[in-house]
Amino acid sequence: MFQSLEADSIEDLNRIIDVIPNPVIVKNRDHRIVLLNESACRFFGHSREVVLAFTDYDLFPDAEVAVFHAADDRVFATGELDEIEERITDARGRTRTVVTRKQRVRIRGEDHVVAVITDVTAYREAEARSRYLAFHDALTGLPNRTLLNERLDQILLRAPRRPEPGALIYIDLDRFKEVNDTYGHQAGDELVRQFAQRIGGLVRASDTAARLGGDEFAILLHGADPGFSPAEVCRRILLAAERPFALDEGQAYVSASIGLVEWSEPVIGRTELHQRADMALYQAKRDGRACFRVFNAALDARMRRRRRLEVDLRAALAAGTGLELAYQPLFATQGEQLVAFEALVRWQHPEMGYLQPADFLDVAEESGLIVPLGEWVLEEACTSLRATPDISLAVNLSPAELGSEQCVPRILAVLERTGFDPARLQLEVTEHTILDLRLAVERLRALRDAGIKIVLDDFGTGYSSLSHLQRLAIDKVKIDRSFVQDFLNFDESRAIVRAIARLGRSLGVSVTAEGVETEEQRTFLRRLGCEELQGFLLSRPLSTSDAIALLQCRSEQSASIGGLSAAPS
Incomplete structure (x- = not known):
């Protein structure tokens, strides 16, 4: 703008550039400031008289001056517009980030550099803060x-x-x-x-x-x-x-x-x-x-196997193939009458062969597939045993299933679809499940209000068994198999089994012992008053067809005994 300006004095130029809001300075070839506006004075923190009396070295650190002068010389030499981001230290010692736009002009026959300064300190600080937040945890x-x-x-x-x-x-x-x-x-x-x-x-x-x-x-x-x-x-x-x-x-x-x-x-x-x-x-x-x-390599192999199991289990659930149920009978201690079946899932994997629950249930839990798998088990078992009205059905309820908001409506919907009587269903939950889930108590109560029996599984392995019995309307407790298998050799296990049996009787709760494998165990548990027993001594898990055949056999035996007792002597 100075190229076409004819002013009578420096004062005239000062009055003109003072109206410009950005700091403006004019330098001669000796790098001395010969002109600046009020905005520049405020920016540098010095009066006009001070700035004009000093050189750059008097006002700024040497490293900054070297950058300023290099840019000035470049503009003087080329005559081209130059725009550079610079760091300037003001009179208070604060470092400011500025974008300086420099251009060569002739004033009264001599070359000068006019610099228009834009303070971008706040912008750069905000930018740095944004970058920091983008790469750091708040x-x-x-x-x-x-x-x-x-x-x-x-x-x-x-x-x-x-x-x-x-x-x-x-x-x-x-x-x-x-x-x-x-x-x-x-x-x-x-x-x-x-x-x-x-x-x-x-x-x-x-x-x-x-x-x-x-x-x-x-x-x-x-x-x-x-x-x-x-x-x-x-x-x-x-x-x-x-x-x-x-x-x-x-x-x-x-x-x-x-x-x-x-x-x-x-x-x-x-x-x-x-x-x-x-x-x-x-x-x-x-x-x-x-x-x-x-x-290590072994861990890698195990994890790859687990990932393969997850993928294949997802496919098996989607296609409805490979999964099957086995039924573990529960017998009354007195008379050894068959009273219930516990549904246990098995998986006939196309390459890994016949898989037990321990081989894949933890994979199902971690992947979230335990919820659809649990629903499949419940529906399959209810459908298979729907026509056997004199037998109860026990199904395990996982922590993930109980933790789902849809737990209660999902179970009730399966019962409605299959026509299975809620009074015949027993849902088994562990103490740890109840301990870890705040909403477990009210959801189990809602299921029990619908007529479903609630069984506390693995009883004695949790942290506050008695408090759980007091908080929940439990229908049955199952003594964990570890106590049953150890009580003949360890006094502590025997004392735990005896205490659970007494506690159940005092609270009017049925007690079942699982893992019964020897006659000694059966005799001891019967003497303690356990109402039901479950284990390999009595029966191994059965296929669906074998379970139904066992029911029919028991029914025929009962009918035969009933007929004999009614015959005339």
Whole structure:
């Protein structure tokens, strides 16, 4: 604009540029400021007289001056418009980020550089904050999954040229849910913050400790140092997690389950490394928690088998093929009358052969397939035994099924579809299921109000058996097979069985003993007053056809005995 301007004095130019809201300065070839507006004075924090009397070196750090002068010289030499982002330190020592637009002009026959400054400090700070939040966890300040993956990708990209050992550690806090339930979510957040500080102090500056979400963390170790091994880091994490956490509500105690995958020259991608660390973590949980497990070939084979089982089980449920039921009879202690069948699922896998529940039920639970599988078992059993009105049917109810909001309507819908009498159905739940689910009690009551019997399975293995009997209207308890099988050799098991039998009688609750395999066990349990027995001594699980045949045989025997007793002497 100065190219076409004819002004009588510098004062005239000052009055013109003072109306411009952005800071404007004019420099000569000696890099001295010869003109500036009021906005520039306010921006720099000096009066016009001070700025005009000083050189750049008097006003700014030498490193910044070097950048300013280089840009000025470039504009003087080329005459082209130049726009650059610069850092300027003002009179208060604050560093400002500016975008400076510079152009060469002639004023009174001499070349000058006119610089128009736009302060973008607030914008850049907001941008930096947004980037920080995009790559860091807001609660702990640790890197998040995105930043962890970015750093892992960088390591993997460099690996072909510069291979270095590394490790990925997955961490999951045990019993964290109990802290949230007991003290509240604010206490849980404080525990997470404290744990984040602890693991952050266990790693080197070159490593990355990240929070993946909830109570899940990860650590990326890169490079080898003498005396610094991934296994040692895992041991330190276990110790760090075991120390008490000081919360406003009191001290909280947790532990950690850890999965570790190591590499020296990785030939797999980031996704596979995450999967392997997760496999190792899962194994640590299966092995009792509060430990760490290292990914290896054997673990890989087990996990691949589990994934295969999940895929095939999903297909079997969709197609309705391969799954079948076996029925374990329950007999009355007196007279050995058949009183019920417990439905047990089996799976004829096309490649792995005949699978027992222990081979695939935990896969079903983890994948969420236990809910449709449980519905299939219930419907299949109700359909098969619908025409046998004198026998009860026992079906296991998993924690996932009981935890579903649709639990009660789903079960009642199956009974309605199959026409099975609710009074003949016994749903078996474990103590642990009731303990872990707040809504379990009211859902079981709703089922019992519909006429269904509720059985407490594996009784004696939980934490508060008597309180469960008091809270729930239980129809029957089943003594866990571990006590039945051990009571002949261990006084403690014998005392537990005797106490359960007495407790059941005092509360008017039927008692069933499972796992009966010897005559000695049957005699002892009968003497204690157990109403029903179940086990291989009495009968192994039967196929559907064999179960129905047994019912028919018993019915014919009863009719024959009844006929003889009615005949004249």
